Amino acid sequence: xGNPSSKLVHSSVFPELHNTRSxxxxxxxxxxxxxxxxxxxxxxVSQSTIxxxxxxxxxTYSDICLVxxxxxxxxxxxxxxxxxxxxxQLVAFEYPGYGIRQGESIDEKALVDAVPLMAEWLxxxxxxxxxxxxxxxxxxxxxxxxxxxELEGMCKALILVSPMLSAISTRVSAPWYHLLWPIDMxxxxxxxTNEYENKTSSVMLIHGKKDEIxxxxxxxxxxxxxxxxxxxxxxxxxxxADHNDIFVHGETWQYIKEVLKAKQCQ
Numbered sequence: 462x463g464n465p466s467s468k469l470v471h472s473s474v475f476p477e478l479h480n481t482r483s484x485x486x487x488x489x490x491x492x493x494x495x496x497x498x499x500x501x502x503x504x505x506v507s508q509s510t511i512x513x514x515x516x517x518x519x520x521t522y523s524d525i526c527l528v529x530x531x532x533x534x535x536x537x538x539x540x541x542x543x544x545x546x547x548x549x550q551l552v553a554f555e556y557p558g559y560g561i562r563q564g565e566s567i568d569e570k571a572l573v574d575a576v577p578l579m580a581e582w583l584x585x586x587x588x589x590x591x592x593x594x595x596x597x598x599x600x601x602x603x604x605x606x607x608x609x610x611e612l613e614g615m616c617k618a619l620i621l622v623s624p625m626l627s628a629i630s631t632r633v634s635a636p637w638y639h640l641l642w643p644i645d646m647x648x649x650x651x652x653x654t655n656e657y658e659n660k661t662s663s664v665m666l667i668h669g670k671k672d673e674i675x676x677x678x679x680x681x682x683x684x685x686x687x688x689x690x691x692x693x694x695x696x697x698x699x700x701x702a703d704h705n706d707i708f709v710h711g712e713t714w715q716y717i718k719e720v721l722k723a724k725q726c727q
Contacts, residue, residue, distance in 0.1 A: 521721075522549065528551075548721065600647065623674075
């Protein structure tokens with residue numbers, strides 16, 4: 462990402478995808494699945510935001526807007542799996558270089574710079590009486606943490622699925638990965654330690670114990686860092702889940718719905 466060294470890290474940790482849908486396929490998918498692609502409003506984020514709104518009377522969690530930040534092997538259309546949660550609204554944002562934005566430069570700075578624009582979209586489009594719950598998976602936890610931080614007061618819960626401390630730390634064990642910090646990316650550990658301050662949002666971390674891509678001790682470490690800031694944290698480990706099948710396990714959805722139910726009742 463960015464400089465040649467960071468690009469080497471990106472290609473090693475987040476290999477190039479070969480099953481990316483074309484823009485035409487994505488647009489057809491959105492129409493078939495009743496998602497709305499936001500109209501252009503002057504910046505790229507608004508043109509790569511999709512949302513789905515359910516009739517409140519048919520919503521189990523009628524007070525909740527669920528925002529999903531996808532992992533590397535996905536695009537924003539992956540949010541469709543969350544329809545089973547029956548929230549009032551689903552929202553997803555696309556990243557540079559992925560899905561409808563493929564061909565753009567994949568750059569960590571671009572992801573960081575996009576977060577305030579995502580927050581602006583949510584402030585402008587989510588009804589004031591709704592509660593925002595943000596869920597990020599793997600790579601998406603980088604964006605989810607920063608978006609929850611940006612939306613302190615609005616974001617009522619943050620769910621991190623298979624979060625990483627950083628990109629290099631998934632390949633190199635401590636303490637050696639600290640030596641490679643200058644070329645590292647996805648600095649979740651540093652962000653939680655030095656910047657994250659959303660004390661109005663509870664945090665749930667969900668991780669598979671068989672995850673060999675992002676070891677489950679990454680969640681344990683992030684949980685301890687959050688607890689030191691007096692943030693409400695709940696860690697759920699799935700004994701039989703790995704990195705790529707975590708959404709196949711019913712326990713994952715049980716835990717996510719626990720969060721939604723708690724926030725619906727507040």
